Amino acid sequence: MSSPTPLVELRNVSKVYPATVKGGADVTAIDDVSLSIDAGDVYGIIGYSGAGKSTLVRLVNVLERSTAGQILIDGRDVARLPERELRPVRLGIGMIFQQFNLLNSRTVARNVAYPLEVAGRDKSDRAKRVAEMLDFVGLADKAGAYPDQLSGGQKQRVGIARALATSPALLLADEATSALDPETTHEVLELLKRVNREFGVTIIVITHEMDVIQTLATKVAVMDQGRVIERGDVFDVFSNPQQSASARFVSTVVKGVPSRPELDVLRARHTGRIVTLAFRDDTVDQTRVFGELSRDGVAFQVVYGGINEIQGRPFGHLTLALTGDNETIDAALDRVRALTTVTEVR
Amino acid sequence: MDNLITLLPELWIAAGETLYIVGLTLLFGGFGGLILGLGLYLTRAGSILANRAVFSTINVLVNTVRPIPFIIFLAAAQPLARVAVGTGIGNNAIIFTIALAAMFAIARIVEQNLLTVTPGVIEAARSVGAGPVRIIFTVLLPEALGPLILGYTFIFVALVDMSAVAGYIGGGGLGAFALLYGYRQFDPVVTWAAVLLIIVFVQLVQFLGNWLARKALRR
Numbered sequence A: 001m002s003s004p005t006p007l008v009e010l011r012n013v014s015k016v017y018p019a020t021v022k023g024g025a026d027v028t029a030i031d032d033v034s035l036s037i038d039a040g041d042v043y044g045i046i047g048y049s050g051a052g053k054s055t056l057v058r059l060v061n062v063l064e065r066s067t068a069g070q071i072l073i074d075g076r077d078v079a080r081l082p083e084r085e086l087r088p089v090r091l092g093i094g095m096i097f098q099q100f101n102l103l104n105s106r107t108v109a110r111n112v113a114y115p116l117e118v119a120g121r122d123k124s125d126r127a128k129r130v131a132e133m134l135d136f137v138g139l140a141d142k143a144g145a146y147p148d149q150l151s152g153g154q155k156q157r158v159g160i161a162r163a164l165a166t167s168p169a170l171l172l173a174d175e176a177t178s179a180l181d182p183e184t185t186h187e188v189l190e191l192l193k194r195v196n197r198e199f200g201v202t203i204i205v206i207t208h209e210m211d212v213i214q215t216l217a218t219k220v221a222v223m224d225q226g227r228v229i230e231r232g233d234v235f236d237v238f239s240n241p242q243q244s245a246s247a248r249f250v251s252t253v254v255k256g257v258p259s260r261p262e263l264d265v266l267r268a269r270h271t272g273r274i275v276t277l278a279f280r281d282d283t284v285d286q287t288r289v290f291g292e293l294s295r296d297g298v299a300f301q302v303v304y305g306g307i308n309e310i311q312g313r314p315f316g317h318l319t320l321a322l323t324g325d326n327e328t329i330d331a332a333l334d335r336v337r338a339l340t341t342v343t344e345v346r
Numbered sequence B: 001m002d003n004l005i006t007l008l009p010e011l012w013i014a015a016g017e018t019l020y021i022v023g024l025t026l027l028f029g030g031f032g033g034l035i036l037g038l039g040l041y042l043t044r045a046g047s048i049l050a051n052r053a054v055f056s057t058i059n060v061l062v063n064t065v066r067p068i069p070f071i072i073f074l075a076a077a078q079p080l081a082r083v084a085v086g087t088g089i090g091n092n093a094i095i096f097t098i099a100l101a102a103m104f105a106i107a108r109i110v111e112q113n114l115l116t117v118t119p120g121v122i123e124a125a126r127s128v129g130a131g132p133v134r135i136i137f138t139v140l141l142p143e144a145l146g147p148l149i150l151g152y153t154f155i156f157v158a159l160v161d162m163s164a165v166a167g168y169i170g171g172g173g174l175g176a177f178a179l180l181y182g183y184r185q186f187d188p189v190v191t192w193a194a195v196l197l198i199i200v201f202v203q204l205v206q207f208l209g210n211w212l213a214r215k216a217l218r219r
Helices: A053-060 A083-091 A108-118 A123-136 A152-164 A182-199 A210-216 A234-239 A244-250 A260-269 A286-295 A326-337 B002-043 B052-065 B070-076 B078-085 B090-114 B119-127 B132-143 B145-169 B174-183 B188-217
Strands: A008-017 A027-037 A042-046 A068-073 A093-097 A170-174 A202-207 A219-224 A227-233 A273-280 A299-310 A313-323 A342-345
Touching: A008 A053, A027 A053, A027 A068, A027 A227, A042 A053, A042 A182, A042 A210, A053 A068, A053 A170, A053 A202, A083 A093, A083 A108, A093 A152, A093 B119, A108 A123, A108 A152, A108 B132, A123 A152, A152 A182, A170 A182, A182 A202, A182 A210, A202 A210, A210 A234, A219 A234, A219 A244, A227 A234, A227 A244, A234 A244, A234 A299, A234 A313, A260 A273, A260 A299, A273 A286, A273 A299, A273 A326, A286 A299, A286 A326, A326 A342, B002 B052, B002 B090, B002 B132, B002 B145, B002 B174, B002 B188, B052 B090, B070 B078, B070 B090, B070 B145, B078 B090, B090 B145, B119 B132, B132 B145, B145 B174, B145 B188, B174 B188
Parallel strands: A042 A202, A042 A219, A093 A170, A170 A202
Antiparallel strands: A008 A027, A008 A068, A219 A227, A273 A313, A273 A342, A299 A313
């Protein structure tokens, strides 16, 4: 179910930086990207460093100007708006950063109040909203503290409170957890989940950390060299990546099919036949698969792979080393093929 | 020593004049330098008001004026002083000339201290819709306040140094006092009395500057 107009829509957007040296080549940071993000989505954008993710997200609130294409926020093209007219647009788009970017000269409370000052809200109104936001992020007791007295996780929570102070419909998260340790990352991700659920804020998450997408996003776009090379439901992209760059990314969190060198290692250790089975969602019943294998006495050992879960849906690949006589194995594999994809590797 | 005692009233007047000259030059030069420094920072490539022509103009101007030895600048700027303050000699002329020269030095110091503000913080302010003027007053200056205070303290010492040559164009102050009653009368005690007072001034101001900067940085 998508709303008639997406909250954010990029149409054939490009960003080209002119050559820095005379006679040099222009640098294309974003190359003809089209993307549509519905209200309520948590949309992940992943890719290696330099893929153009940070530039892309800055085109949305026009911190950077696109050189071609349209950027529609709630159906209105903001790409060419003069700086002055961008002010109300930006008040409706919160942003959080990898390095938090808090004002060190201001207390936590006054940092959160900053966008409200820009919005021209009066003092009592500001105080009320700041208290609400600090309560929401669990930092009510830190209102009078300065950013340099906070931990990284606390700073990012202040960042989130500041970004949401003006009740924006959209939140841009630029590598928001990349500077945090795993436990703090988890806390911040949980907080962002609540932001999406409780306030209905649409979130665009830029990250190179796949597990951020895995826990937070519902949809994902994979970027490579300024282009979006793959997009879709997180589950689909993770369980069945179509592009090699996406597959490389997925393999950083999900152990899938063994690579050539890994296979050589397995070969050296196991004398039997080696097969990889794909498990995806509830369509493949593991109990039945293993039941079919062992029915006629085929012995097997799991030698590689794993099962992951995204939004409660399991998927993954398991590589098995099978021992038994060849005909029995063939017959067993034929029965398993009726249930799932079987790849025999040699 | 006897000479110094008889000269004490003159010494106090000279000390007052030094404070007067340095105070006013710090005020005018400091303000002018702040504007120029902000101009340099804001118009440099990639900054919020990036403008190559304006940046280059200020940059070249600063680089041209700064290397001129002050005593030569004092002579060279005399016609300018006549136009601006109506006289080429005396305290008003020296205040004008020091403020002018200091402005360019201060511009560089202001620019460098503003560059210590993380660009990300500016970006965060832009992302909530803050315009350039708001960013200057609510982000740039407050975030760089500590280093700026230390920069201005440093400049104060340079201004005391510059004010010492005021005597050359008929100005007063401790420099003129030391030259007139100490150096030319072959009386090192008198010279050293002036030196001592200058040291005391500089120490006091440095102490004040450090204290203010610490307060601004909350350390």
